Amino acid sequence: MNYFNAYSLPPKDAAVAAWDSQIAQAAEMPSLAGMLLDRGSEIFPQFVKFYTELGSLPRNARRALQRRLASAREFDTIPPEWRRRLAGSIAGAALLLALGQGTAQAVAFTINVSPKTPPGIIADGKCSLIEAIVNANNGAQTHPDCDTGGGYTNIILPPGFQTLRSPYPGNYADTGLPVILSHITIEGNGAKIVRAKGATEFRIFAVGETGNLTLKNTTVSGGIADKGGAIFNYKGAVYVQDSTISGNSASDRGGGIYSYAGLVVIDPSTISINSADYGGGVATRYGKVYLTDTVLTRNTADSGGAIYSYYGLTTVDGCTISKNTASRGGGIYAIHGNKTYISDTIITGNKVSDRGGGIYQNFHGVYMGLLSIDGSTISKNAAPIGAGVHNRVDSTYISDSSITGNKAREIGGGIYNYDALLTIDPSTISGNSARYGGGVENDGGTFTLTNSTITGNKASVRGGGVDNTGNSSFTNNGTVSGNKAKTDQDISYNP
Numbered sequence: 386m387n388y389f390n391a392y393s394l395p396p397k398d399a400a401v402a403a404w405d406s407q408i409a410q411a412a413e414m415p416s417l418a419g420m421l422l423d424r425g426s427e428i429f430p431q432f433v434k435f436y437t438e439l440g441s442l443p444r445n446a447r448r449a450l451q452r453r454l455a456s457a458r459e460f461d462t463i464p465p466e467w468r469r470r471l472a473g474s475i476a477g478a479a480l481l482l483a484l485g486q487g488t489a490q491a492v493a494f495t496i497n498v499s500p501k502t503p504p505g506i507i508a509d510g511k512c513s514l515i516e517a518i519v520n521a522n523n524g525a526q527t528h529p530d531c532d533t534g535g536g537y538t539n540i541i542l543p544p545g546f547q548t549l550r551s552p553y554p555g556n557y558a559d560t561g562l563p564v565i566l567s568h569i570t571i572e573g574n575g576a577k578i579v580r581a582k583g584a585t586e587f588r589i590f591a592v593g594e595t596g597n598l599t600l601k602n603t604t605v606s607g608g609i610a611d612k613g614g615a616i617f618n619y620k621g622a623v624y625v626q627d628s629t630i631s632g633n634s635a636s637d638r639g640g641g642i643y644s645y646a647g648l649v650v651i652d653p654s655t656i657s658i659n660s661a662d663y664g665g666g667v668a669t670r671y672g673k674v675y676l677t678d679t680v681l682t683r684n685t686a687d688s689g690g691a692i693y694s695y696y697g698l699t700t701v702d703g704c705t706i707s708k709n710t711a712s713r714g715g716g717i718y719a720i721h722g723n724k725t726y727i728s729d730t731i732i733t734g735n736k737v738s739d740r741g742g743g744i745y746q747n748f749h750g751v752y753m754g755l756l757s758i759d760g761s762t763i764s765k766n767a768a769p770i771g772a773g774v775h776n777r778v779d780s781t782y783i784s785d786s787s788i789t790g791n792k793a794r795e796i797g798g799g800i801y802n803y804d805a806l807l808t809i810d811p812s813t814i815s816g817n818s819a820r821y822g823g824g825v826e827n828d829g830g831t832f833t834l835t836n837s838t839i840t841g842n843k844a845s846v847r848g849g850g851v852d853n854t855g856n857s858s859f860t861n862n863g864t865v866s867g868n869k870a871k872t873d874q875d876i877s878y879n880p
Contacts, residue, residue: 399436400432400433400436400437403436403475403476403479404429404432404433404436404476406476407421407432407471407476407477407480408421410477414463414464414467417463417467420484428480428483428484429483431482431483432479432480432483434483435478435479435482435483436475436476436479438568438597439475439478439479439482439536440475441594441595442524442536442567442568442595447475447478447524447536448524449494449524449525449533449534449535449536450478450524450535450536450537451472451473451478452472453493453494453535454468454471454472454478454481454482455468455469455472455473456468463481463484468481493535493537493538493539493568493570494521494532494533494534494535494537494538494539495532495538495539495541496512496517496520496521496531496532496534496538496539496540496541497512497532497541498512498513498514498517498531498540498541498542498543498547499511499512499513499530499543500543500545501543501545502514503548504547504548504549504561504562504578505550506519506528507530508530509530510530511530512528512530512531512532513530513531514540514542514547514562514578515553515562515563516528516530516531517531517534517538517540518540518562518563518565518569519563520532520533520534520538521534521535521538521540521567521569522534522563522564522565522566522567522569524536524567534567535567536567536568537567537568537570538567538568538569538570539570539572540569540570540571540572541572541574542571542572542573542574542576542603543574543576544574544575544576545576545577546576546577546578546579547576547577547578547579548579548580548581549561549562549578549579549580549581549584549587549589550581550584551584551585551587552585552587556591556593557591557593557617557619559586559587559588559610559611560587560588560589560590560591560610560617561580561587561588561589561590561608562578562589562590562591564591564592564593564596565590565591565592565593565596565597565598565621566593566595566596567595567596567597568596568597569596569597569598569599570598570599570601571598571599571600571601571603572601572602573600573601573602573603573604573628574602575602575603575604576602576603576604577603577604577605577606578603578604578605578606579604579605579606579607580606580607580608580609581607582607586609586610587608587609587610588608588609588610588613588614588615588616588617588633588635589605589607589608589614589615589616589633590605590608590613590615590616590617591613591616591617591618591619592616592617592618592619592621592622592623592647593619593620593621594619594620594621595621596618596621596622597621597622597624598616598618598621598622598623598624599624599626600616600623600624600625600626600628601626601627601628602626602627602628603628603629604628604629604630604631605628605629605630605631605633606629606630606631606632606633607632607633608633608634609633609634609635610635610636611635611636611637612635612637612638612639612643612645612668613635613638613639613642613643613644614633614634614635614639614640614641614659614660614661615630615633615640615641615642615659616630616639616641616642616643617639617642617643618642618643618644618645618647618648618649618672619645619646619647620645620646620647621647621648622647622648622649622650623642623644623647623648623649623650624650624651624652625642625649625650625651625652625654626651626652626653626654627653627654628654628655629654629655629656629657630642630654630655630656630657630659630666631655631656631657631658631659632657632658632659633659634659634660634661635660635661635662635668636661636662637661637662637663638661638662638663638664638668638670638693639661639663639664639667639668639669639693640659640660640661640664640665640666640668640684640685640686641656641659641665641666641667641684642656642666642667642668643661643664643667643668643669643670644667644668644669644670644672644674645669645670645671645672646670646671646672647669647672647673648672648673649667649669649672649673649674649675650674650675651667651674651675651676651677651679652675652676652677652678652679653677653678653679654679654680655679655680655681655682656679656680656681656682656684656691657680657681657682657683657684658682658683658684659684659685660684660685660686661686661693662686662687662688663686663687663688663689663693663718664686664688664689664691664692664693664694664718665684665685665686665689665690665691665709665711666681666684666690666691666692666709667681667691667692667693668689668692668693668694668695669693669694669695669697669699670695670696670697671695671696671697672697672698673697673698673699673700674692674694674697674698674699674700675700675702676692676699676700676701676702676704677702677703677704678702678703678704679704679705680704680705680707681704681705681706681707681709681716682705682706682707682708682709683708683709684709684710685709685710685711686711686712686718687711687712687713688711688712688713688714688718688720688745689711689713689714689717689718689745690709690710690711690714690715690716690718690735690737691706691709691715691716691717691735692706692716692717692718692719693714693717693718693719693720694717694718694719694720694723694725695719695720695721695723696720696721696722696723696752697723697724698723698724698726699717699719699723699724699725699726700726701717701725701726701727701728701730702726702727702728702729702730703728703729703730704730704731705730705731705733706730706731706732706733706735706743707731707732707733707734707735708734708735709735709736710735710736710737711735711737711738712737712738712739713737713739713740713741713745713747713775714737714740714741714744714745714775715735715736715737715741715742715743715766715767715768716732716735716742716743716744716766717732717743717744717745717746718741718745718747719744719745719746719747719754719756720746720747720748720749720754721747721748721749721752721754722749722752722753722754723746723754723755724754724755725744725746725754725755725756725757726757726759727744727756727757727758727759727761728758728759728760728761729759729760729761730761730762731761731762731764732744732761732762732763732764732766733762733763733764733765733766734765734766735766735767736766736767736768737767737768737769738768738769739768739769739770740768740769740770740771740775740801741768741770741771741774741775741801742766742767742768742771742772742773742775742791742793743763743766743772743773743774743791744756744758744763744773744774744775745771745775745777746774746775746776746777746779746781747775747777747778747779748777748778748779748805753778753779753780754779754780755779755780755781755782756774756776756779756780756781756782757781757782758774758781758782758783758784758786759783759784759785759786760784760785760786761786761787762786762787762788762789763786763787763788763789763791763799764787764788764789764790764791765790765791765792766791766792767791767792767793767794768793768794769793769794769795769796770793770795770796770797770801771793771796771797771800771801771826772791772792772793772797772798772799772817772819773788773791773797773798773799773800773817774788774799774800774801775797775800775801775803776800776801776802776803776805776807776830777803777804777805778803778804778805779805779806780805780806780807780808781800781802781805781806781807781808782808783807783808783809783810783812784809784810784811784812785811785812786812786813787812787813787814787815788800788812788813788814788815788817789813789814789815789816789817790816790817791817791818792817792818792819793817793818793819793820793822794819794820795819795820795821796819796820796821796822796826796828796852797819797821797822797825797826798817798818798819798822798823798824798842798843798844799814799817799823799824799825799839799842800814800824800825800826801822801825801826801828802825802826802827802828802830802832803828803829803830804828804829804830804855805830805831806830806831807825807827807830807831807832807833808832808833808835809832809833809834809835809837809863810833810834810835810836810837810863811835811836811837811863812837812838813837813838813839813840814837814838814839814840814842815838815839815840815841815842816841816842817842817843818842818843818844818845819843819844819845820844820845820846820847821844821846821847821848821852821854822844822847822848822851822852823842823843823844823848823849823850823852823868823869823870824839824842824849824850824851824865824868825839825850825851825852826848826851826852826854827851827852827853827854827857827859828854828855828857829854829855829857830857831857831858832851832853832857832858832859832860833860833862834859834860834861834862834863834865835862835863836862836863837863837864838863838864838865839851839863839864839865839866839868839875840864840865840866840867840868841867841868842868842869843868843869843870844868844869844870844871845870845871846870846871846872847870847871847872847873847877847879848870848873848876848877849868849869849870849873849874849875850865850866850868850874850875850876851865851875851876851877852873852877852879853876853877853878853879854879859876859878861876
């Protein structure tokens, strides 16, 4: 059986060898061998994931998790002696977790933070948030006020405030909580983790290279740092669910969240009223960001009011990006070979002082980027140039979308396309306005319109529907009509 067809990421050689060892070992237990034969293509991707994660855990944390797996009741179909045998190795433990379909949480350690307890370290018999994180990272009862943590730890917060008054000493200076170095889920129960008013400046969370933080039903606010006001992620993974990241700031990148070469998944949550130089809400560099059913609103930045992404992958699905402000890229700023995929999303009411009211996709250096917009609405954004979408050199594909009611003070009310490939099929561009190119300004690029309509746009000077300048070509397989301008009401050709 070919186990590699079922998922897209190429597995590491070590994980493949470990999988093969488990297949060979399972031959001694017919029921397990049969299970792997029937479900191998389903189990293998999860095996690779858990094998990689277990290998990155601190030794004591990994061993604690393996002990829990050996006695877990969720594997009642596997005889106890086989459970112990499998749990004794990293490969066997990964197989158990993959078979369990989420048993990682079932065997996770649980630490309950005591109500009305300051977040710090105090030998008072009450478990604080900081003590809980330390125990989780160490896989031990380092602080006797809290239960033992392990490879996977659920930290349960009581409702109310967790108010941080000073940074926690150690790596990632100026961070209020200990760096997340293991797999930690914080169940917030509506709690708010905040920096105290008047306290020295520090961020709230930092996630290290071996760290994996899941934040549920929690508000994070008041963080201030150079990068990542609320959360700084360095090559780790951050999952934000049903949470709010609001009122944080960064002098450089990521007012709410900054991720370097890491993974950020937000679904569904609110990112609001954060500020930074790059990426008021979320910023990533060399990483991946997935946002689903999330609201990003009233964030501010110089570049990327809501989102800034540099040479990475950004996927936005079912989100609302509104009322963000910036110099460039009021909603999204993507640069240097970034791949940006937007689907079923509303981008509205964003403003910039320069370019790209809704989206700014910008080529930089030698890497070409990609912007894909599908099933989305880009409306009522404002900018001097490219009020709805500004695309420079990269390729942009727009399908089943509406670009309407955007206003550019100068050029490109709906879209400004500079020396780039722009393909629209099928979509509607209407009700946009500018001096030049009320609907679309195609400046030296290649523009293909198929099964689409450009209508009801206005230009005070030229090109009410489409204004072509420079060495451009325009293929009109759609409809351009009913637009208004002083000259060339529908289409202008001005090489």
